[in-house]
Amino acid sequence: MSTVYPIVPGHEIVGRVTKVGSAVTKYQPGDLAAVGCMVESDGTCPDCKAGFEQFCPNLTLTYNSTDKYLEGVTYGGYSDSIVVDERFVLQVPSNLDLAGVAPLVCAGITTYSPMRHWGITKGKKVGVVGLGGLGHMGVKFARAFGAHVVVFTTSPNKKEDALRLGADEVVVSRNNEEMQKHAGSFDFILDTVSADHDINAYLNLLRRDGNITLVGAPEKPLEVGAFSLIMRRRSLSGSSIGGIAETQEMLDFCGKHNITADVEVIPIQKVNEAYERLLKSDVKYRFSIDMASLKSE
């Protein structure tokens, strides 16, 4: 496969198939297709066999992994084409805006997968900590699963946007009184924050058997009070992307529920400016690079 219209290079790629190898059965030239964080795994380890390619010990990442076939490393979507085994190519629902589809194959699956794993369905109370690239997808999925969605943010000025994205309530996490109102009430909290933060304040909001899943990765270890877990038998866990089958399931779900990421489309010429803005969290909520702009170089 080769993409001619990849959006959000790196590891969130969407485009059209230009050529297929003779053994390819699932794709034809012209098909819409996406490639996420992974381009190869051994296919034989217990994780691969169980559909968890993301945990394969011999995984090749789409970006900055050792390239087994060419010298150097993989460059992902920072390229005008990419060749990928069809096992790692995903079908894209035709009703969705392509620029908004690209982030689904990383930010989307990263937030969809733990909610499926922890059984988020209608009537559950779900929190989403942080409203960025991951968080805004978390809100959309939790809403689509029928949950009551509460966004936790340090920025009161994100309230309006959180509600627009589908949140039922917004809590400013620095307001201890607002936090306390929700003590012991959440089934599940998706924590997307990669800055240092007090995890016990969120653990205490969980009901019996409630879970917090980390998808952001703070550099400093989180300080976890044992009693925050022992009371109400709570759990803290982590999750990374998802396997290929689940990623396809997520894309199909997005097609059915008309879900895409909110993106700002930029030409490749603005990539450095976009990077500077990213560092300041100044994006709603992902940049998508239109690779057609490469041709104007």
Add this chain to the structure above:
Amino acid sequence: MSTVYPIVPGHEIVGRVTKVGSAVTKYQPGDLAAVGCMVESDGTCPDCKAGFEQFCPNLTLTYNSTDKYLEGVTYGGYSDSIVVDERFVLQVPSNLDLAGVAPLVCAGITTYSPMRHWGITKGKKVGVVGLGGLGHMGVKFARAFGAHVVVFTTSPNKKEDALRLGADEVVVSRNNEEMQKHAGSFDFILDTVSADHDINAYLNLLRRDGNITLVGAPEKPLEVGAFSLIMRRRSLSGSSIGGIAETQEMLDFCGKHNITADVEVIPIQKVNEAYERLLKSDVKYRFSIDMASLKSE
């Protein structure tokens, strides 16, 4: 109900019923019975209704809770009799040694409950961190469930005892090489240690979807690296005792599998000496106080 032969006072009490109220249906004078950590709960909250009395917001603990009927606090088994609602009285299998039964209603249920919750069955690989009052029960239960049991201890001199109690393997946790051999292989680890320790070293031993449950409560927060959880979708959780129905289930299981705690029986006159020894972890593995010794005062 009133116990005439309570062993291990405080909150692990076993004895014989001496009197029953007119509304009591489950017990008769002369019956063996046990009382654990709880003597009353509201019976109406969602936790009580679901059989999780231990999480009831209006729980009365057996020891040092406000006594709703008399002035002061509850004194548990530090007494020659105790009056308890039959809802909080447990039936004791007749084939077990009574001194060894008493710790089952706290140390026993605390280790049995999380193993049942996390699905420990034949073929699972289970770790037990720390070999004390809780840990030695964890080993016995994991063994009885049919798991492959590995004990982690900082004391090489506990190896022999761990094997005697039912461990298949013993790992000295200070030996990094020994630890690494088990990387990514455990389904479940029961962490009974209440001293400060490196939880990431154990998280890294879990396989995909593996869980560590804390039943010891270190005073200092545990430092948890996000990637230890994110990789392999691991989880860290906590657990306290269990509900009344599950505690009865555990006692019945002990009757069937002939499981009791290893105890050292002492007279009440040695309670201060025993306390000093406890502080030095010098007991295998629980002290049981024979309250008949009160009469020789």
